Amino acid sequence: MFDLILQDTGSRARRGRITTRRGVIETPVFMPVGTQATVKTASPRELRELRAQIILGNSYHLFVRPGLEVLRRLGGLHRFMAWNGPILTDSGGFQVFSLTRLRKITEEGVHFQSHIDGAPCFIGPETAMEIQSALGSDIAMVFDECPPYPCERDAAAASLERTLRWARRCKDWNDRQEARPLLFGIVQGSTFADLRRAGAEALAAMDFDGYAVGGVSVGEPEAEMLRAVENSEPWLPARKPRYAMGLGTPPQLVEMIARGVDMFDCVLPTRLARNGTAFTERGTINLKNSPFAADPGPIEEGCACPACAEFSRGYLRHLIKAEEILGLRLVTLHNLHFYLNLTARIRAALEAGTFGAFRAQFVANYKAREAGAGL
Amino acid sequence: MFDLILQDTGSRARRGRITTRRGVIETPVFMPVGTQATVKTASPRELRELRAQIILGNSYHLFVRPGLEVLRRLGGLHRFMAWNGPILTDSGGFQVFSLTRLRKITEEGVHFQSHIDGAPCFIGPETAMEIQSALGSDIAMVFDECPPYPCERDAAAASLERTLRWARRCKDWNDRQEARPLLFGIVQGSTFADLRRAGAEALAAMDFDGYAVGGVSVGEPEAEMLRAVENSEPWLPARKPRYAMGLGTPPQLVEMIARGVDMFDCVLPTRLARNGTAFTERGTINLKNSPFAADPGPIEEGCACPACAEFSRGYLRHLIKAEEILGLRLVTLHNLHFYLNLTARIRAALEAGTFGAFRAQFVANYKAREAGAGL
Numbered sequence: 028m029f030d031l032i033l034q035d036t037g038s039r040a041r042r043g044r045i046t047t048r049r050g051v052i053e054t055p056v057f058m059p060v061g062t063q064a065t066v067k068t069a070s071p072r073e074l075r076e077l078r079a080q081i082i083l084g085n086s087y088h089l090f091v092r093p094g095l096e097v098l099r100r101l102g103g104l105h106r107f108m109a110w111n112g113p114i115l116t117d118s119g120g121f122q123v124f125s126l127t128r129l130r131k132i133t134e135e136g137v138h139f140q141s142h143i144d145g146a147p148c149f150i151g152p153e154t155a156m157e158i159q160s161a162l163g164s165d166i167a168m169v170f171d172e173c174p175p176y177p178c179e180r181d182a183a184a185a186s187l188e189r190t191l192r193w194a195r196r197c198k199d200w201n202d203r204q205e206a207r208p209l210l211f212g213i214v215q216g217s218t219f220a221d222l223r224r225a226g227a228e229a230l231a232a233m234d235f236d237g238y239a240v241g242g243v244s245v246g247e248p249e250a251e252m253l254r255a256v257e258n259s260e261p262w263l264p265a266r267k268p269r270y271a272m273g274l275g276t277p278p279q280l281v282e283m284i285a286r287g288v289d290m291f292d293c294v295l296p297t298r299l300a301r302n303g304t305a306f307t308e309r310g311t312i313n314l315k316n317s318p319f320a321a322d323p324g325p326i327e328e329g330c331a332c333p334a335c336a337e338f339s340r341g342y343l344r345h346l347i348k349a350e351e352i353l354g355l356r357l358v359t360l361h362n363l364h365f366y367l368n369l370t371a372r373i374r375a376a377l378e379a380g381t382f383g384a385f386r387a388q389f390v391a392n393y394k395a396r397e398a399g400a401g402l
Numbered sequence: 403m404f405d406l407i408l409q410d411t412g413s414r415a416r417r418g419r420i421t422t423r424r425g426v427i428e429t430p431v432f433m434p435v436g437t438q439a440t441v442k443t444a445s446p447r448e449l450r451e452l453r454a455q456i457i458l459g460n461s462y463h464l465f466v467r468p469g470l471e472v473l474r475r476l477g478g479l480h481r482f483m484a485w486n487g488p489i490l491t492d493s494g495g496f497q498v499f500s501l502t503r504l505r506k507i508t509e510e511g512v513h514f515q516s517h518i519d520g521a522p523c524f525i526g527p528e529t530a531m532e533i534q535s536a537l538g539s540d541i542a543m544v545f546d547e548c549p550p551y552p553c554e555r556d557a558a559a560a561s562l563e564r565t566l567r568w569a570r571r572c573k574d575w576n577d578r579q580e581a582r583p584l585l586f587g588i589v590q591g592s593t594f595a596d597l598r599r600a601g602a603e604a605l606a607a608m609d610f611d612g613y614a615v616g617g618v619s620v621g622e623p624e625a626e627m628l629r630a631v632e633n634s635e636p637w638l639p640a641r642k643p644r645y646a647m648g649l650g651t652p653p654q655l656v657e658m659i660a661r662g663v664d665m666f667d668c669v670l671p672t673r674l675a676r677n678g679t680a681f682t683e684r685g686t687i688n689l690k691n692s693p694f695a696a697d698p699g700p701i702e703e704g705c706a707c708p709a710c711a712e713f714s715r716g717y718l719r720h721l722i723k724a725e726e727i728l729g730l731r732l733v734t735l736h737n738l739h740f741y742l743n744l745t746a747r748i749r750a751a752l753e754a755g756t757f758g759a760f761r762a763q764f765v766a767n768y769k770a771r772e773a774g775a776g777l
Contacts, residue, residue, distance in 0.1 A: 100696040109712040321475040337484040352443040
């Protein structure tokens with residue numbers, strides 16, 4: 028299901044192709060996040076026009092609302108949200124550990140209260156797989172325990188052990204299905220190199236369809252985030268896709284691709300758009316700022332996105348100041364285009380053998396006005 | 403500029419065509435409201451695809467934000483919002499009287515405080531025309547005084563007199579311009595038949611390009627609203643377009659068309675959408691209601707709008723409950739389509755000589771679950 032088309036000679040970057048039951052994904056790939064069965068503000072048609080190849084759905088959020096009964100009766104997630112392309116679903120592990128209250132972690136799984144109405148809920152490895160099956164996921168993730176940052180070594184080791192036992196149960200559950208999605212393992216191990224290696228090797232031995240680096244984007248400094256990737260990647264099979272979960276800024280994407288990562292999801296393009304922040308080649312700009320009030324130019328000259336094609340910075344600023352939804356829509360489309368186009372350019376650079384030059388120039392151009400907290 | 407194509411034989415309804423400097427408008431016509439330089443949640447492309455022929459802009463709102471200086475520097479309202487079709491601009495009269503605080507009305511105009519930041523502002527007849535000129539309006543409205551409901555006769559008469567003097571000043575200002583927009587007079591006179599007649603006749607004598615019935619949709623009962631139209635229309639020139647401002651529910655549109663009105667604007671389709679309310683042939687439905695949770699059908703069977711083409715009531719309910727912007731977008735598109743399609747069907751019925759039957763059937767079908775307060 029994964030063709031390794033090309034290995035860059037100057038870095039660990041790869042050009043690949045993942046085949047899912049709902050279509051082919053060219054890697055490196057950015058995956059827009061559709062937490063609640065919608066990529067915030069965007070329509071499926073707009074996502075197709077932006078050439079999104081695959082989007083994310085979230086088991087936890089859809090489990091608590093609208094619930095599996097509704098999703099089953101309405102034909103699964105693809106039909107529900109009218110997206111016919113591939114969908115990767117997060118298992119809910121990350122959300123259970125970050126969003127919910129009064130949780131009790133047992134070997135069986137996690138008891139928690141819904142963040143919507145406080146209703147008592149349970150998700151364990153098998154439940155997580157059942158949810159993803161009901162959603163009709165094309166790439167499912169194992170249910171993992173996501174330790175906080177920072178984390179003591181003993182706690183990280185115990186957590187990793189449980190994550191590995193849960194990964195085994197997820198794989199066993201999935202192997203029993205007839206029409207099974209691709210299933211990815213998730214490497215945990217916090218900031219400890221030996222734990223990351225042990226996690227990666229144990230998962231590799233279970234032979235997953237792909238491997239994610241998890242437990243990142245939880246408040247750690249950027250250097251720790253890159254180290255988590257560096258400490259996991261060498262122990263993962265070369266002929267399987269690698270996915271860095273929940274990351275990151277544009278230069279971070281470039282740097283992680285250079286470290287052998289193939290897949291990314293990140294809420295920054297959609298979340299920052301709703302604050303009026305737009306990505307450009309030279310870093311982010313906040314369109315609320317007054318110098319943009321009468322600026323007739325697009326967010327970025329030469330940008331091919333629907334916002335830059337028709338609308339000025341001055342108009343976008345007006346919409347955002349007036350709290351008009353069209354403003355959030357247009358900046359979201361621009362930001363998604365920026366991320367999707369960045370990975371498209373990287374794929375082209377890999378094919379042309381110019382990734383090293385692209386990487387150096389892009390990262391240098393991009394002023395590191397850090398876009399997200401802790402990133 | 404107005405071709406009266408056809409006069410219905412069984413009612414006062416007409417089929418017409420208005421020629422503006424930015425294109426032709428087939429009447430009866432519904433005009434989506436773009437108060438702050440955007441029809442709420444919708445893009446210009448979506449409006450074109452819904453076959454909107456003309457949209458509204460609002461002088462008052464654009465005057466206070468982003469202000470005329472920005473609009474001038476960014477090339478006027480059409481270029482600002484990337485809408486190339488005709489725009490009708492309200493003069494600001496209605497908003498000055500309904501939205502602002504601490505106003506002082508003089509013969510010269512109205513002093514008020516901006517509803518955004520309390521800044522002291524002034525709009526008079528000439529200012530209103532200057533604003534509409536800066537916006538690049540294709541159909542401008544005179545600056546009028548809009549009395550509240552109910553209104554004493556003496557106050558209504560005095561207000562009407564001032565509105566007529568202001569109308570004269572607006573027309574004089576406009577007549578001095580080289581590239582002038584079409585200019586419509588506004589009939590006031592509150593609930594008094596003789597004042598409505600006097601207002602209509604006085605405006606007709608000034609020879610405007612079209613005539614609006616104003617001072618409606620200010621809290622009066624539906625019967626009074628229809629009477630305001632009935633008391634104005636007979637005294638307006640047959641060969642000029644008539645516009646009922648800020649109205650109304652779908653059956654009200656049909657009934658006003660039967661009374662000789664050609665043009666409508668109304669915030670109901672966009673405003674109610676943001677509350678999860680959708681228009682159907684049998685009245686409005688609120689998609690938040692739990693029976694829709696697992697409903698696989700579209701808002702309305704057979705509807706050709708983008709929401710009904712791809713999405714179920716169950717999905718729309720989920721989006722609205724989850725406060726996802728895509729839900730507001732899709733219901734807005736459905737509701738705008740409903741209004742635009744209603745007027746398209748009426749134009750076809752007029753041409754086929756079947757408007758009487760259409761009117762009877764539509765109004766009977768439509769369960770009068772009144773959609774807007776006071777309407």
